[in-house]
Amino acid sequence: MRDRDDEWTGLMRAANSGDDGSYHRLLKLITPALRAAARKGLARAGQPVDQSEDIVQDILLAVHLKRHTWNPAAPFAPWLFAIARNKLIDTLRRRGRRIFVDIDDFAETIASEPPAEVVPAGEVALHLEALPARQREVLQSIAVDNVSIKETALKLAMSEGAVRVALHRGLAKLTDNLRDS
């Protein structure tokens, strides 16, 4: 657990200094922990656990857009779990249940947990469709076609800067729409 936390913190610091690869790796590493916590929360609220992926993606978006509130001098895990806990409570409350989410849900995630059945998340995809065309094209190019920013810029006849701006605005908008839905 200690090693894991140190690894996350190190990756996040590297990400902050501009290392996209570390950031990608960090997000991949935290996803199983977030998924397990979301499933536990859903189970406790008496809701189908296979809906967890929407919550996971919701948390990942929040982590991304709020990462400037992480203090680089502090460990990353407590910050991450605070974001995740809030998102989870919020989601479950919006679905009409009062629920107490235990911090241990996040802290005690077992790495060997079997890969569970999940319904593919639909909410993010749904809101993606509603974005302005340019933002949607950029996001889809990177997500679905797995194309780099550089190649996306070439493909869409945009500058790299414009692609980055469209990407960031698209993400912010996506998150706003998700929150208001």
Next chain:
Amino acid sequence: METEQLIRILAADNRRRSPSVGQVLAVALAAAFPVSLALFLSTLGMRQDVMLAMHNPFFDLKFVVTLSLMISAMAVGLHLSRPDAALGGWVALLFVPIVILAIGIGWETMLPQRLPMMVRLVGSNSMTCLLAIPLLSLPLLFAALLALRHGATARPVVSGAFAGLLSAGLAATLYASHCPDDSPLFVATWYTMATLTVTAIGALAGARILRL
């Protein structure tokens, strides 16, 4: 969308840096303050004898109280914009303006007074105070809430309340230059009531708009 795909998007956006909540709050307040100032100058304005009043320590004390409230509330509000922040001892910062005000009250009671205590407390301008501070604070509160939205508080209601406190502190600083009542008893009664009104508005608004 697969989570793996979403992660690709997020990683591609890694180099995009957001300003800190403190920076956003500073810009937001700098933009909103002229609005409150214009509102103040076009309606109430400073009191006629302001140059003379500055030699009265109790007039000056009002600014120390209101500004220390603003600074303390801003510090707590910014602290709470981190999701993993514990409220803990930070609330104690609010004792700074309270203690200053209490010292002022004690100090005043030790001096010979022309007016009896109740007259000083009731003052001559209490209704204006109760209205002006909340109205002047609205542009500031709006700005502060928008700025805190850039943060990630785990306590939307408390954060909203601190946005209310800081904007009331700044609005009261403006109002204090108009207010003819300088007794710390007046400040402790009416300024506090006006401030609590703004705090309640901030808390209610925070519950809605400061959710993560």
